[in-house]
Amino acid sequence: MIDPGRQQQVVVTRPAGQQQRLMALLTEAGYQPLHQPALEIEPVPVDGAMQRTLMELDRYHAVFFASVNAARLALSAMADLWPQWPVGVHWLAVGRATAAELESWHLPATVPEDGFNSEAVLALSCLQQLPEKQVLICRGDSGRELLTQTLEGRGARVDALAFYRRHGVSGITLSEQTGWVMVTSVQSWQALQPGMPENCGVVAAGERVAAAVQVSHSGPVRVAASAHDDDMLTALITGGVGG
Template sequence: MGVHWLAVGRATAAELASWHLPATVPEHGFNSEAVLALPCLQQLQEKQVLICRGDSGRELLAQSLEARGARVDALAFYRRHGASHITISAQADWVMVTSVQGWQALQPVLPAGCGVVAAGVRVAAAVQANHAGPVRVAASAHDDDMLAALNAGGSDR
């Protein structure tokens, strides 16, 4: 059996690899849902899982793993802090948002009519709930996906 290292995204996997800890990364997606779809997380009866994460955020991963039979512990590796001062140029045509928390920080200073590229449907739903401007949904928060959505044109909202 042993230890299986998993990472939500490529940057985390690269950091683990630098410590000689090979990690499995979802091929598509950059969120808890993508990690939960990994084959190694489907049968978890009597397994132990340690989630290394920030001190806040969604509980979906832990709750889903527990529902699959795992004993789950979480270890906070970092603390999230809201940005104290954000400015966006009034001439900005588009901004990119990779999380609901990011959207909450940007929303009050977003210029009228500015478009938003949202990383995935969950983030896009949060944006669309209180933004009248155009919204484009990226497949994930990966740079390539965000840029593809920005360059897509014609697929707003």
């Protein structure tokens, strides 16, 4: 059992620059948020091969952005090559925060109504009939291959460009006063796990992350519907999916 006196202290592990909204929501809800990034984001230089792909954006049926970082870095590179955005392209975002980044570049973003993961994106109507169509995925240097494999199975030619690398932060040690830690990826958990207090609670972004946590952690785990800020807060307050 977690000591009730510690439950108000919640560690947010998003990379630097992506924690503000969640911490504000936690504060508003009466918690004491602390920021401890579990991952560092390193931009990947845009080389000649990547530029050649980006110069042909108008050939793509859809361009998908797998994260806010991917959108920010990819769109910056694209804007250097495209004074005006190509028409006829479906601009797809994994979730609302990523969609907001697209909209800040004056692009109409399509985002799943429910769920913010590959499965939800694959349910979008524009990705159902793909023979002879091309899809570009803008992402980090690692991640699930489900999206690529499924789109190829539907007949698409898929190109994927990595715009950043993720590095786990080493040597993280969380205070025994920590009540809950918010974990949004398996890679984040791998960085956090060695320094986790034994009975500290974890709010995990989805069943896949929760399963990774439960393999090596004996404390309570609450499963959020997605990594979105609102879903993470809801899981903390209500007990999570099925809670």
